[in-house]
Amino acid sequence: MSEEETIHVAGVSEGIGGDATAEPGAPVELPVVDVLTGRSFITGKSGSGKSNTASVVIENLLDNGFPVLIVDTDGEYYGLKEEYEILHAGADDECDIVVSPEHAEKLANLALEQNVPIILDVSGYLEEETANELLLEVVKQLFAKEKRLKKPFLLVVEECHEYIPEGGGMDETGKMLIKVGKRGRKHGLGVVGISQRPADVKKDFITQCDWLCWHRLTWDNDTKVVGRILGSKYAGAVEDLADGEAFLMTDWDESIRRIQFHRKQTFDAGATPGLDDFERPELKSVSSDLVGELQSISDEQERRESELADLKQELDERDRRIQELERELEEARDLSNMADQFAQALLGKAEAPYRAGGTATGGYPGAADGEDGDDGDQSVLKSYDEAVAATEKGGDHESESTVEVPDDDIETEDVSEVDAPADGPAPDGVDPVTRDDVAESALRFDDAIELGTREAVIEELRSRIDALPELSRGMLRHYRREGASDPVAAHIDAGGDGDSGHAYSRHRPIRRAGLIRHAGRGRYAYAVPDLVREAYADRLDEAQVDEVVRAVETAFVPPAEPSYPPDADPSRVTDSEAIDSARPPDERVADGTAPVEDGDAVAADGDSPSDGDRTAPDAETEAAEGKAETDESETAPGSELSDAARRFAERSER
Numbered sequence: 001m002s003e004e005e006t007i008h009v010a011g012v013s014e015g016i017g018g019d020a021t022a023e024p025g026a027p028v029e030l031p032v033v034d035v036l037t038g039r040s041f042i043t044g045k046s047g048s049g050k051s052n053t054a055s056v057v058i059e060n061l062l063d064n065g066f067p068v069l070i071v072d073t074d075g076e077y078y079g080l081k082e083e084y085e086i087l088h089a090g091a092d093d094e095c096d097i098v099v100s101p102e103h104a105e106k107l108a109n110l111a112l113e114q115n116v117p118i119i120l121d122v123s124g125y126l127e128e129e130t131a132n133e134l135l136l137e138v139v140k141q142l143f144a145k146e147k148r149l150k151k152p153f154l155l156v157v158e159e160c161h162e163y164i165p166e167g168g169g170m171d172e173t174g175k176m177l178i179k180v181g182k183r184g185r186k187h188g189l190g191v192v193g194i195s196q197r198p199a200d201v202k203k204d205f206i207t208q209c210d211w212l213c214w215h216r217l218t219w220d221n222d223t224k225v226v227g228r229i230l231g232s233k234y235a236g237a238v239e240d241l242a243d244g245e246a247f248l249m250t251d252w253d254e255s256i257r258r259i260q261f262h263r264k265q266t267f268d269a270g271a272t273p274g275l276d277d278f279e280r281p282e283l284k285s286v287s288s289d290l291v292g293e294l295q296s297i298s299d300e301q302e303r304r305e306s307e308l309a310d311l312k313q314e315l316d317e318r319d320r321r322i323q324e325l326e327r328e329l330e331e332a333r334d335l336s337n338m339a340d341q342f343a344q345a346l347l348g349k350a351e352a353p354y355r356a357g358g359t360a361t362g363g364y365p366g367a368a369d370g371e372d373g374d375d376g377d378q379s380v381l382k383s384y385d386e387a388v389a390a391t392e393k394g395g396d397h398e399s400e401s402t403v404e405v406p407d408d409d410i411e412t413e414d415v416s417e418v419d420a421p422a423d424g425p426a427p428d429g430v431d432p433v434t435r436d437d438v439a440e441s442a443l444r445f446d447d448a449i450e451l452g453t454r455e456a457v458i459e460e461l462r463s464r465i466d467a468l469p470e471l472s473r474g475m476l477r478h479y480r481r482e483g484a485s486d487p488v489a490a491h492i493d494a495g496g497d498g499d500s501g502h503a504y505s506r507h508r509p510i511r512r513a514g515l516i517r518h519a520g521r522g523r524y525a526y527a528v529p530d531l532v533r534e535a536y537a538d539r540l541d542e543a544q545v546d547e548v549v550r551a552v553e554t555a556f557v558p559p560a561e562p563s564y565p566p567d568a569d570p571s572r573v574t575d576s577e578a579i580d581s582a583r584p585p586d587e588r589v590a591d592g593t594a595p596v597e598d599g600d601a602v603a604a605d606g607d608s609p610s611d612g613d614r615t616a617p618d619a620e621t622e623a624a625e626g627k628a629e630t631d632e633s634e635t636a637p638g639s640e641l642s643d644a645a646r647r648f649a650e651r652s653e654r
Contacts, residue, residue: 005032007060009053010248010259016237017230017247017258028259030057034210034252036066036152039181040192041206043222044215047272049244051076053213054156054194055264061154062086067115069107069142071135073159075123076270081283083266087290090121096286097294100130102301104137106294112145112153116290135163136173143180146187153189155180160193161200170202181208198225211250213261216241230256344537457535458551461528464513465555471496472509473556476526479516480557484525528552 006029012022019026035057044050055077058068062084070077078088089099089107099107099120110116120138122131142155157163163174170178180191181204193209195201199221206212206229214230217223217238226247227235234247234256241247244261267281465473474494479485491503510516511524519525532548533540540548 005064006030007032007035007057007064008262009056009060010261013245013258013260015240015258017234017256019255019257028248028257030211030250031252032061032064032066033152034250035061035190036154037185037188037190038210039185039190039205039208040211040213041198041201041209042192042194042213042215043196043198043201043217044213044241044246045196045217045219045222047243048196048215048217048241049246049261050194050196050213050215051158051270052244052264052268053215053246053261054158054192055080055266055268056262057192058156059083059265062117065115066152066154067111067117068154068156069111069118069120069138071155071157072119072121073123073162074270075121077119078121078283079267079269079281080117080119081266081285082281083284084117085284085286086117086119087286088119088121089294090119091124091126092121095121095124097291098298099134099294100298100301101133101137103294103297104134104141106297107138108141108145110290110293112142112149112151114290116286132163132171132173136176139173139176139180142189143176143184143187146184146189150188154192155184155189156192156194158194160205161195161197164193164202164205166200166202174202178202178205181205198222210252211248214238214241214247214249215245216243340537344539454548457532458548460535461515461531461552462555464515465552468509468513468556469506471506475506476510476515476556479510479524479526480528480553482526484519484523486523490524 008027008029010028012019012024012026012028014024018024042050042053058070058080061068062080072078072090075090075092078094080086081088087110088094088096089103091098097103107118107120111118120135122135125131125134139155142153146153157177160177163177164170165174177191177193180189181193184191193201193205197219198206198214198217199219206225212229214226214234215238217226223235223238226238230247230249237258238247241258242260244263246259246261247256248259249256267283465476468476471491471494475487475490475496478490478493482489487503487507488498488500491506492498494506496502496506507524511518514531515527516524517527517530529545529549532545532552536545
């Protein structure tokens with residue numbers, strides 16, 4: 001391209017501001033280099049011919065093989081396709097290709113490296129943010145590539161006041177256009193801004209322009225801009241300019257001329273519709289290969305969007321499933337809590353006659369008249385004796401005595417009423433219940449109470465401890481002694497090394513078994529007492545909790561190791577007590593002479609005496625009670641007990 005190459009765009013016009021040195025109609029030419037790399041501003045009110053002027057300049061550049069990129073905000077430049085193979089990209093189906101910000105780099109490559117003219121039609125985007133982002137990315141790519149290529153190239157921007165306004169703040173797109181206006185020339189990137197309101201365009205842009213075209217303007221604010229830049233005589237004359245007529249101000253020859261621009265040669269898609277039929281000419285299309293390159297980007301974008309939609313749907317489905325599982329878990333917890341409450345209620349109801357033996361709460365029959373059965377000191381044996389005594393009322397009429405008890409309540413519900421008439425048969429439909437039946441039922445009831453609560457809890461916790469590796473049990477003993485500690489210290493104390501990996505691997509089984517709990521700052525606390533409290537729903541006092549815990553700890557605490565914590569009062573700790581409490585409940589001794597059953601550790605009212613309160617039974621009291629029982633067994637009628645009654649009595653005596 002020659003530095004002297006020009007394009008013929010207009011002719012000299014008569015009137016104020018005309019060229020006195022040239023005849024009217026004399027050709028007006030613009031140097032191609034200054035047009036392609038310079039900064040220009042074309043303005044005029046609607047219908048004054050500003051878009052026609054831009055089209056004439058573009059047509060002349062295309063005729064000479066110089067590509068441009070037009071930012072079309074109103075969809076009025078597609079008429080250029082009547083004569084030129086130009087890529088029409090935008091958001092409408094009428095465009096050659098629908099593009100998005102992802103196409104920006106490819107569009108810049110086509111324009112600069114393959115000399116493809118482009119109409120970037122942003123009029124079809126429903127979201128203004130999308131159009132702005134597309135324009136921003138395209139301009140960024142053009143500016144970046146021109147720094148390397150330094151190829152003369154023209155960017156034409158319609159309605160530039162929307163991007164570089166005078167009053168309001170500019171977004172990133174406007175700032176990028178200002179950057180091109182100030183620095184694009186040195187890289188070969190020129191820009192033409194077009195607007196019908198010069199007063200609304202940022203003056204930093206207008207004052208940087210190399211050539212300006214002022215078409216007809218009538219608003220005072222706009223004519224004042226003309227007066228400040230061209231002079232007062234032009235401010236008045238600009239109101240009288242004809243269509244297509246303009247004042248041309250150029251820096252390269254420092255002149256102001258009144259000229260008449262030529263009429264564009266291609267289809268005027270921006271013309272105001274008239275009464276004549278609108279006939280759209282046949283437009284040229286670009287090569288399928290060119291569109292295919294852009295279409296591959298669109299296909300890839302659609303594929304990603306489809307994958308994202310599928311992933312989002314899958315994520316939504318997982319979220320829904322998580323919510324469903326959380327809801328099911330919450331329902332399961334509610335059901336578990338209900339089951340626990342129901343079990344505790346049944347247990348409490350079942351324990352009432354076992355502990356009290358009265359009839360007011362459904363105790364065993366035989367309570368004396370006026371007694372309410374709430375005496376917490378009544379034993380199972382006493383309840384049994386009263387039941388037997390009730391069945392023996394009437395002497396020789398034993399075979400006719402009956403106990404009115406519902407059949408399906410004999411094992412799980414309390415015996416609520418006793419009726420033993422001495423002078424009549426049993427009521428119809430009710431089977432007689434003998435003392436053997438009462439004794440057998442009481443024995444089964446007593447087994448259920450013990451095995452379903454205390455022994456079940458002890459057995460469960462012992463099984464957890466027995467399942468631990470030997471070194472892990474040693475670490476559990478460390479936590480028992482220290483109360484709270486860290487895994488490495490526990491590992492070393494148990495005979496392991498100081499390697500944290502080894503320590504935490506041996507520590508994991510204890511934590512998973514729930515025998516220790518996190519206490520914060522990497523420390524863990526001994527949790528067996530807490531497990532016992534939770535198993536009994538906090539219905540035990542601390543003495544009872546300690547008694548059950550000591551029974552559990554026989555699974556991992558050596559008999560010689562005291563069962564008390566390190567800070568206990570030494571005066572309350574003896575070797576015999578420590579060894580005795582470390583044994584299983586059925587192997588403990590009282591006064592060093594005889595084994596003591598589990599039932600002795602809990603008083604009749606449900607309380608468990610502390611170690612310091614345990615004393616050997618009084619010999620005289622036992623002798624007196626034994627004698628009384630012997631006398632009673634010799635004199636009471638029907639003293640021959642069945643096997644079930646005898647086993648129950650022997651268990652109660654223990």
